[in-house]
Amino acid sequence: MKHSFLDKYSDRDSLVHRLDPRTKLVAVFLFILAVALTSPAMWPGFAVYFVIIAALVLLSHVPVRYVLKRSLVIIPFVVLIAVFIPFFKEGEVAGSYNIWLWQVSVTHNGLQVFWNVLAKAWLSILALVTLTATTKITDLLRGLEQLRLPRVMVMILSFMYRYIFVLTDEVMRMKQARDSRNFGSGRRLWQIKTVGSMTGTLFIRSYERGERVYAAMLARGYDGQTRTPDGPGFRAADMVFGLGFGAAVVLTCIFSFLYQVI
Amino acid sequence: MHIPDGFLNVATVATTYAASAGGISYAVREANKKLREKHVPLMGILAAFIFAAQMLNFPIAGGTSGHLVGAGLAAILLGPWASVLIMSCVLIAQSLIFQDGGLLALGANIFNMGIVASFSAYFIYRMATAALGDSRRGRLIGGFVGAWASVVVSSMFAAIELALSGASPLAVVLPAMAGIHALIGIGEGLVTGAALSLVLAARPDLWQSRVVRRSAI
Numbered sequence: 001m002k003h004s005f006l007d008k009y010s011d012r013d014s015l016v017h018r019l020d021p022r023t024k025l026v027a028v029f030l031f032i033l034a035v036a037l038t039s040p041a042m043w044p045g046f047a048v049y050f051v052i053i054a055a056l057v058l059l060s061h062v063p064v065r066y067v068l069k070r071s072l073v074i075i076p077f078v079v080l081i082a083v084f085i086p087f088f089k090e091g092e093v094a095g096s097y098n099i100w101l102w103q104v105s106v107t108h109n110g111l112q113v114f115w116n117v118l119a120k121a122w123l124s125i126l127a128l129v130t131l132t133a134t135t136k137i138t139d140l141l142r143g144l145e146q147l148r149l150p151r152v153m154v155m156i157l158s159f160m161y162r163y164i165f166v167l168t169d170e171v172m173r174m175k176q177a178r179d180s181r182n183f184g185s186g187r188r189l190w191q192i193k194t195v196g197s198m199t200g201t202l203f204i205r206s207y208e209r210g211e212r213v214y215a216a217m218l219a220r221g222y223d224g225q226t227r228t229p230d231g232p233g234f235r236a237a238d239m240v241f242g243l244g245f246g247a248a249v250v251l252t253c254i255f256s257f258l259y260q261v262i
Numbered sequence: 263m264h265i266p267d268g269f270l271n272v273a274t275v276a277t278t279y280a281a282s283a284g285g286i287s288y289a290v291r292e293a294n295k296k297l298r299e300k301h302v303p304l305m306g307i308l309a310a311f312i313f314a315a316q317m318l319n320f321p322i323a324g325g326t327s328g329h330l331v332g333a334g335l336a337a338i339l340l341g342p343w344a345s346v347l348i349m350s351c352v353l354i355a356q357s358l359i360f361q362d363g364g365l366l367a368l369g370a371n372i373f374n375m376g377i378v379a380s381f382s383a384y385f386i387y388r389m390a391t392a393a394l395g396d397s398r399r400g401r402l403i404g405g406f407v408g409a410w411a412s413v414v415v416s417s418m419f420a421a422i423e424l425a426l427s428g429a430s431p432l433a434v435v436l437p438a439m440a441g442i443h444a445l446i447g448i449g450e451g452l453v454t455g456a457a458l459s460l461v462l463a464a465r466p467d468l469w470q471s472r473v474v475r476r477s478a479i
Contacts (some may be wrong), residue, residue: 007359032267032366036275038467076362078266084438085432093438117429125384128361137359150290152302156351160308160313167307168354175318183277188321192449195320196456199330203339203457204465206311210304217303224299 010136016060016235017134021143023238027245028131032124034253040116043258046123052248053126062133070133071125078121085117086110137161155226163213167206174198202239263331263413263420263443264356264371267364271427275334278423279369282350285377305344305406309351312336318357320449328446333379333416334387334409335454339461339469349376374416383412398462401469402455409454410447415442 010017016024032051038045057067086106135143138158147156178194186194214222265279270278312332319327332352336345350372356362363371418451423438425432461468 029365032364033272036267036270036366037272039366062338070361074266077264077362078268081266081269081424094383113429117268121266123267123269124364124366125361128358128365132359132361140358150287152290152293152297153286153347153351155302156306156309156347157355158310159303160351160355163307163310164313164355167310168317171314171317184395189452191318192452193456195318196320196453197460199315199335199453199458200457201463203308203311203316203335203461204468206307206314207304207465207468213307214300214303222299224302 004085007132007135009066009133010139012061012134014059014061014134015241016056016130018237019095019241020238021135022133022234022235023242024135024145025143025147026147027138027242027249028127030246031127031249035120035123036258038120039254039260040112042256042260044259045252046119048252049123052245052252053123053130055132055246057126060130062130067129067133069128070129071122075122076120076127078118082114082117082121085114099246134221163206163209166209167202169201170205171198172173174202263354263375263417264363265367265423269364269424269429270367270370274427275366275369278373278465281294282372282377285346286350286372289343289350292343293347295438305348306351307438308336308340309348309355312348313355314351318453319446320448320453323445324333328449330450330453331375331379331413331416333375333456334383334405334450337380337384337412338387338405338408338458343381345384346376349380352365365392370420374419374423377421378401379416380413383408383414386411401462402459405458406451406453406455410444410451413443413447413450414440443479 031049035046035049044058057064132140141154141158141161144157145151178198183191183194301385301426312335313364315332316329319329322328333345336348340348353363353368353371353376357365357368357371385408387401387404387408390407391400394400394403417439418436420437422432424430425435429435
């Protein structure tokens with residue numbers, strides 16, 4: 001089994017690691033909300049947001065390279081959705097191109113919105129990567145439960161997280177078996193049928209594994225409850241961090257708004 | 263189709279969060295009523311299954327490839343409410359743990375790919391089996407059309423949300439998203455159909471199995 005575990009830096013020790021997962025979840029949500037509320041033209045605002053999140057990353061002792069790498073992996077997907085924007089915004093035309101039969105024009109307004117969407121998406125992803133890298137998944141799930149996510153969903157999520165890696169291995173093995181049987185040279189419809197049969201097989205194997213897991217848990221006294229040792233609790237440090245971080249983010253958002261109005 | 267953060271405005275975020283929270287809390291109520299403790303590990307593993315199945319790529323036109331969303335398959339095999347719960351958990355994990363899909367956009371993503379996709383697939387599947395009979399042929403055709411429709415309809419909702427947020431005008435983004443996904447949806451439909459056919463041949467007893475029958479969740 002070869003997987004890079006996403007919370008592999010979560011056992012380090014730092015100010016950010018010691019915070020209660022609830023504090024971190026709420027802070028990240030607040031940060032992303034403030035970024036979303038900030039007007040596209042407010043570049044200084046975005047610079048301040050970047051400084052805030054960069055400071056957090058440095059405080060957390062998570063390797064900067066790791067955070068950058070994980071956040072940049074997502075950017076192609078963002079560009080894929082955002083790529084239409086510059087072409088379909090009204091306003092002053094920045095450049096016009098003839099591509100085969102279409103005349104395509106890019107507007108200044110459209111470009112600004114495009115860069116803005118990219119900046120917002122990247123800042124948000126940085127915040128989420130920092131959250132995941134500094135929090136154990138079990139703590140994160142407990143935090144979600146304390147924040148009133150329904151219990152049954154927290155339990156589904158915790159089972160899911162335990163078995164993602166097992167089933168991913170299963171998929172890798174199936175892919176390897178498939179590829180060694182000359183999958184690539186078949187017709188497209190046949191390839192799709194093969195993938196469908198693999199999906200069906202994977203479903204049956206997962207279902208049967210679910211039944212086996214339940215039987216094994218029942219034999220060991222499972223009564224529908226899961227018990228985990230207590231993680232970090234809500235302490236004075238959380239209060240200080242929450243107030244400081246919240247104030248920085250909210251003030252940046254308000255000042256950006258005021259600056260634009262004036 | 264995972265919408266990242268940065269695209270949706272706050273009004274759209276609030277609306278989709280409220281809609282998804284409503285849908286999930288109804289699904290949880292149904293689950294608490296009808297599910298016993300046995301089914302929680304099962305649903306967790308099936309959520310991991312959806313996650314793993316999304317890693318299987320299938321070829322689409324011109325050298326591109328797509329992967330399963332899986333809501334159609336889950337809704338037809340397990341019923342729409344179980345599918346809503348499972349897909350919501352998959353999307354929460356993808357957003358929080360894998361950064362696939364934004365946190366503010368999570369409400370919209372759960373609404374599109376969890377609630378809308380599950381129910382559109384399920385209703386079209388039911389309509390097909392009502393029209394063609396509850397035979398193997400009816401089920402597979404229903405599975406194909408249902409899964410195709412789930413992708414197209416949820417992409418249209420995503421387009422509407424993007425347009426309402428002012429990212430692109432509706433007249434552009436709606437046909438673009440629906441057109442691309444009408445093509446991708448054929449792959450989803452075929453893969454779902456083939457998967458259903460295999461389950462029907464190997465373990466027909468799992469189909470809408472005991473617990474997660476339509477009336478049950």
